[in-house]
Amino acid sequence: MALHDRIRTEIEGQILSGTLQPGDKVPSELELMAHYGCSRMTVSKALTALSGAGLLQRRKRAGTVVAPRPTETMVLDVPDLAVEIARRGQAYRFQLIGRDIRPPRPEDELDEGLARAGLLLFVRGVHSADDEPIAYEERFISLTAVPEITEADFSVESPGSWLLRHIPWTEAENRIGAVGAHPDWAARLNIAPGTACLSIERKTWRGDERITLVRQKFVAGSFELVARFGAA
Amino acid sequence: MALHDRIRTEIEGQILSGTLQPGDKVPSELELMAHYGCSRMTVSKALTALSGAGLLQRRKRAGTVVAPRPTETMVLDVPDLAVEIARRGQAYRFQLIGRDIRPPRPEDELDEGLARAGLLLFVRGVHSADDEPIAYEERFISLTAVPEITEADFSVESPGSWLLRHIPWTEAENRIGAVGAHPDWAARLNIAPGTACLSIERKTWRGDERITLVRQKFVAGSFELVARFGAA
DNA sequence: CCGGTTATAATGTATAGACATATATTGCGC
DNA sequence: GCGCAATATATGTCTATACATTATAACCGG
Incomplete structure (x- = not known):
């Protein structure tokens, strides 16, 4: 699995399992890139994907937080x-x-x-x-x-x-x-x-x-x- | 609107309007980057997003084609x-x-x-x-x-x-x-x-x-x- | 003409850096 | 204290490049 995929999957898992609750702050791109030892683009790709899927909300300066559990959407x-x-x-x-x-x-x-x-x-x-x-x-x-x-x-x-x-x-x-x-x-x-x-x-x-x-x-x-x- | 967003929107529009039919080949990343005068990453971002949304299918060497109209999914x-x-x-x-x-x-x-x-x-x-x-x-x-x-x-x-x-x-x-x-x-x-x-x-x-x-x-x-x- | 090997064209992944943009925080002047 | 301006921080966008991967196409020997 590609690294950005692994990052995405791990964070997704933490959200779905409840380890990360809605409103919780996700580590910043800088922290994640240190943690995974990769470039910012790679981290960004993972977070952007999760944001697109509605699991994360990202705001400049404020950082990235877990999105409120939406109306169950299927x-x-x-x-x-x-x-x-x-x-x-x-x-x-x-x-x-x-x-x-x-x-x-x-x-x-x-x-x-x-x-x-x-x-x-x-x-x-x-x-x-x-x-x-x-x-x-x-x-x-x-x-x-x-x-x-x-x-x-x-x-x-x-x-x-x-x-x-x-x-x-x-x-x-x-x-x-x-x-x-x-x-x-x-x-x-x-x-x-x-x-x-x-x-x-x-x-x-x-x-x-x-x-x-x-x-x-x-x-x-x-x-x-x-x-x-x-x-x- | 960001450039990759514009590219995505334009191709999406051609698919939804029927200008591009399922199975039709989408220009390669090289052609698109020439057309829009931007780097490959930017084009790639747009195509990857559309692929994730199920509108495109991408295969190495073969190129990018419009996905078959799926079972209507909502x-x-x-x-x-x-x-x-x-x-x-x-x-x-x-x-x-x-x-x-x-x-x-x-x-x-x-x-x-x-x-x-x-x-x-x-x-x-x-x-x-x-x-x-x-x-x-x-x-x-x-x-x-x-x-x-x-x-x-x-x-x-x-x-x-x-x-x-x-x-x-x-x-x-x-x-x-x-x-x-x-x-x-x-x-x-x-x-x-x-x-x-x-x-x-x-x-x-x-x-x-x-x-x-x-x-x-x-x-x-x-x-x-x-x-x-x-x-x- | 068939079947396997090689070349090639496309996407996939990743890096490092630059500049842009939005916004939370800080600090200054009043 | 209050309001406004300056600053710092995190994300957003984009470039240019490199190498990996994979399916197609071209080639070639038998």
């Missing part, structure tokens, strides 16, 4: 459904229910960004694995931002996959909750209204431009999000 | 419930239902790590906001790893908050799903059995040592997880 993988289902060894299918080009309506409960985006492509469909419905999806796509999507064929590929391949987003926001199945779409999932579903609403942007809003309902038990955080 | 904040509810301006309370020291049982459906951890502290309780129940929680804590928790007073503080303050974890795994309320605890939340709930199961480790497993059920609509990813 990395959440939001997989492409088609890929995820294929990985389980099941046959993925997206079944289009409806496709509509129209202006936003009040009952869509859109956010400001999309409500003022002009014409929208509104797509509804069901994701299924081995012909078992897994999730119902409603999606609004700004035609101002993505005019070329009118040519996409959603009987082959889900709108999500299409967007993922064609329009990189730069910013996204997910809201994750639970909800009882609504009569309007419960039948699409072969479940009784009121059955528990995992609800995911995602908005994406490219720069300042709103791209899409999607609301997905997963039958309880059919799908789980897994978030993992930690070393290694 | 940062998920898992707030301390007490803090989160306080932020909403509501009064947080944890009501202890039961507290038990006993060995693991098969019906606990624990993972290997905890099942073999020896004695466990088993705690059940309800989180409430303004005396409205929000979440039901079952938690198993390894007494081997955290013997001092027997002295904690959970009528004052939830086990989660106590652990957060006393035992830093180094690794954690969350599973997020939806589930219909089980009769055993539906009444605790003042809801009918079968009502949709958001289910979170979290395991934490400190090093190789299993610390705790917690299962929380949130009444649908009372709580949402928000994950945000992007620049700035």
Whole structure:
């Protein structure tokens, strides 16, 4: 392991193990370079990395301190459904229910960004694995931002996959909750209204431009999000 | 803005905007240092940062290429419930239902790590906001790893908050799903059995040592997880 | 044409030094 | 004492250089 990596790992270990508490001062670069017998750049690289990871806070003249334990933050993988289902060894299918080009309506409960985006492509469909419905999806796509999507064929590929391949987003926001199945779409999932579903609403942007809003309902038990955080 | 920051931002922008596609080759450090008229270290710093963020892949001799678009990965904040509810301006309370020291049982459906951890502290309780129940929680804590928790007073503080303050974890795994309320605890939340709930199961480790497993059920609509990813 | 060896091009790591910048501390004048 | 200016300290940025490492590419013998 490289020296700067070793330094980083050692300090990281002291923080994660609690030996160094939030607010505690970390030795200055000069002290560390004496301790490890290396140049300042090497120490600096280690500390800068930890600072970037949010474990340390560095201020000129004041020195380096352990960052306050943040709101527990973990990395959440939001997989492409088609890929995820294929990985389980099941046959993925997206079944289009409806496709509509129209202006936003009040009952869509859109956010400001999309409500003022002009014409929208509104797509509804069901994701299924081995012909078992897994999730119902409603999606609004700004035609101002993505005019070329009118040519996409959603009987082959889900709108999500299409967007993922064609329009990189730069910013996204997910809201994750639970909800009882609504009569309007419960039948699409072969479940009784009121059955528990995992609800995911995602908005994406490219720069300042709103791209899409999607609301997905997963039958309880059919799908789980897994978030993992930690070393290694 | 520092030069290495500018370089990083410019390349990042080209990736996020799609100008540079996954697999595309990024100019070599030599070319970039000619382009920006700076030293190699400066270019390297920018590229190393982007590599650390997962946007680039660097290989000796082969050069630097744009990383394949990963499974969409976003940062998920898992707030301390007490803090989160306080932020909403509501009064947080944890009501202890039961507290038990006993060995693991098969019906606990624990993972290997905890099942073999020896004695466990088993705690059940309800989180409430303004005396409205929000979440039901079952938690198993390894007494081997955290013997001092027997002295904690959970009528004052939830086990989660106590652990957060006393035992830093180094690794954690969350599973997020939806589930219909089980009769055993539906009444605790003042809801009918079968009502949709958001289910979170979290395991934490400190090093190789299993610390705790917690299962929380949130009444649908009372709580949402928000994950945000992007620049700035 | 195949397979192994060698050369080479890229990144990886590290050094020593210079100057810039922000800020906590000190001390001075009042 | 109080407020402002000077000073010292720690980090931030950057350069120029050196050598290490590694995967690709080129070469060459059989």
